[in-house]
Amino acid sequence: MTGMPLARVRRAIEAVEDPELPQVTIGDLGIVRSVAVEGGVARVALTPTFTGCPAMGVIIEDVGTAIETLGLRPAIDTVLAPAWSPDWITADGRRKLLEAGIAPPVGSGGQDLDTLLSLPSPCPRCGSIRTRRLSEFGATACKAPHVCDACKEPFEGFKPL
Amino acid sequence: MSDLFVRYLLRQGDRALVLSQQLSAWVTHVHDLEEEMAVANISLDLIGQARTLYAYAGETEGSGRTEDDLAYWRPAEDFQNPLLVEQPNGDFAMTMVRQFLHDSWAALYWQAMTESVDDTLAALAGKAAKETAYHLRHAKSWVIRMGDGTEESHQRAQTALDHLWGYTDALFDSDDAEIAVVAKNIGIDPTNFRPAWLTGVAAVFAEATLHQPVAAQRRGGRDGLHQPGFDQLIEEMQSVARAHPGAQW
Numbered sequence: 001m002t003g004m005p006l007a008r009v010r011r012a013i014e015a016v017e018d019p020e021l022p023q024v025t026i027g028d029l030g031i032v033r034s035v036a037v038e039g040g041v042a043r044v045a046l047t048p049t050f051t052g053c054p055a056m057g058v059i060i061e062d063v064g065t066a067i068e069t070l071g072l073r074p075a076i077d078t079v080l081a082p083a084w085s086p087d088w089i090t091a092d093g094r095r096k097l098l099e100a101g102i103a104p105p106v107g108s109g110g111q112d113l114d115t116l117l118s119l120p121s122p123c124p125r126c127g128s129i130r131t132r133r134l135s136e137f138g139a140t141a142c143k144a145p146h147v148c149d150a151c152k153e154p155f156e157g158f159k160p161l
Numbered sequence: 162m163s164d165l166f167v168r169y170l171l172r173q174g175d176r177a178l179v180l181s182q183q184l185s186a187w188v189t190h191v192h193d194l195e196e197e198m199a200v201a202n203i204s205l206d207l208i209g210q211a212r213t214l215y216a217y218a219g220e221t222e223g224s225g226r227t228e229d230d231l232a233y234w235r236p237a238e239d240f241q242n243p244l245l246v247e248q249p250n251g252d253f254a255m256t257m258v259r260q261f262l263h264d265s266w267a268a269l270y271w272q273a274m275t276e277s278v279d280d281t282l283a284a285l286a287g288k289a290a291k292e293t294a295y296h297l298r299h300a301k302s303w304v305i306r307m308g309d310g311t312e313e314s315h316q317r318a319q320t321a322l323d324h325l326w327g328y329t330d331a332l333f334d335s336d337d338a339e340i341a342v343v344a345k346n347i348g349i350d351p352t353n354f355r356p357a358w359l360t361g362v363a364a365v366f367a368e369a370t371l372h373q374p375v376a377a378q379r380r381g382g383r384d385g386l387h388q389p390g391f392d393q394l395i396e397e398m399q400s401v402a403r404a405h406p407g408a409q410w
Binding site for chain 1: 280
């Protein structure tokens with residue numbers, strides 16, 4: 001099948017869900033680096049959020065399936081440079097995370113780690129900045145558990161790495 | 162050059178993988194749930210770094226060996242990790258002091274490697290530098306908490322440091338593999354960041370009320386000579402892959 005509009009292929013790929021964060025798509029997370037279609041092959045470059053992100057295997061399979069559904073053959077590369085940054089999460093992605101009760105990352109990738117970790121994650125439920133990080137590591141490589149001292153609810157927040 | 166570069170990549174991969182394997186042995190044995198998550202996450206990041214290094218080593222070698230082949234099908238004597246990371250887990254103090262000494266080194270190493278002229282290594286370094294800086298914060302907080310804690314926690318942290326300090330000089334050793342990659346601006350001479358490493362760890366020891374030991378320095382690891390117990394560590398790590406060759410899950 002030739003002449004498949006690139007935009008349609010890109011949309012299908014970007015719509016693949018993150019298996020560990022099904023509230024958002026890989027397009028929302030900004031890990032789809034590039035998409036090209038040539039001679040029936042859709043070539044995609046993906047950038048993992050963390051080097052050991054265990055979701056990458058499933059994401060690659062799901063992207064492959066999404067491409068095959070369009071009648072194309074997948075060629076998927078993992079690209080590390082430049083390193084993924086939380087800045088790449090789209091505005092839509094940040095909104096969806098908040099709606100799912102997950103605080104989007106604070107600050108920007110250019111700031112040093114101590115500064116980033118001193119910034120409070122606003123509570124996704126009540127919006128208060130009277131929140132604390134309970135631990136530096138959580139249930140997935142990209143998030144850490146927090147608690148809000150205003151509404152007393154626990155929540156997960158994206159690591160600013 | 163290619164052989165030396167492969168050896169260099171394997172060494173860095175071995176350092177990350179062996180430490181990862183050691184940490185993962187703590188899972189289900191740590192004193193609280195948060196630390197369970199911490200050791201598992203740090204271990205996972207180290208596996209991610211090792212995978213990238215092994216995959217690149219296999220590609221550079223051109224022999225078709227995959228990251229799994231390099232992790233699971235090399236004999237123990239082919240591993241060239243520094244002896245520091247193969248020191249037994251011991252108690253939690255031993256594990257965290259080991260992690261602190263390693264992460265202090267690795268954070269500076271990856272930061273410097275972001276300047277590598279090799280695109281793959283510079284890219285890996287970009288992410289690994291952030292991950293390692295995060296791990297270092299965690300290990301450092303434990304060293305301070307234990308060192309400046311109770312009499313017992315202080316004693317345990319000091320005992321760990323007294324043992325592990327003798328494996329730190331070797332972190333800054335170079336041989337023909339390092340010299341070759343440094344000459345091409347692919348790698349970095351670790352002695353360049355040794356003063357920064359010493360300043361960093363000394364500041365934490367002071368805050369933790371720990372004494373910086375004077376210890377006889379041990380060499381090995383990078384020449385394939387390991388300490389007793391290393392064979393079993395590697396054997397356990399490789400046992401599933403070897404029991405089910407080619408298995409996929």
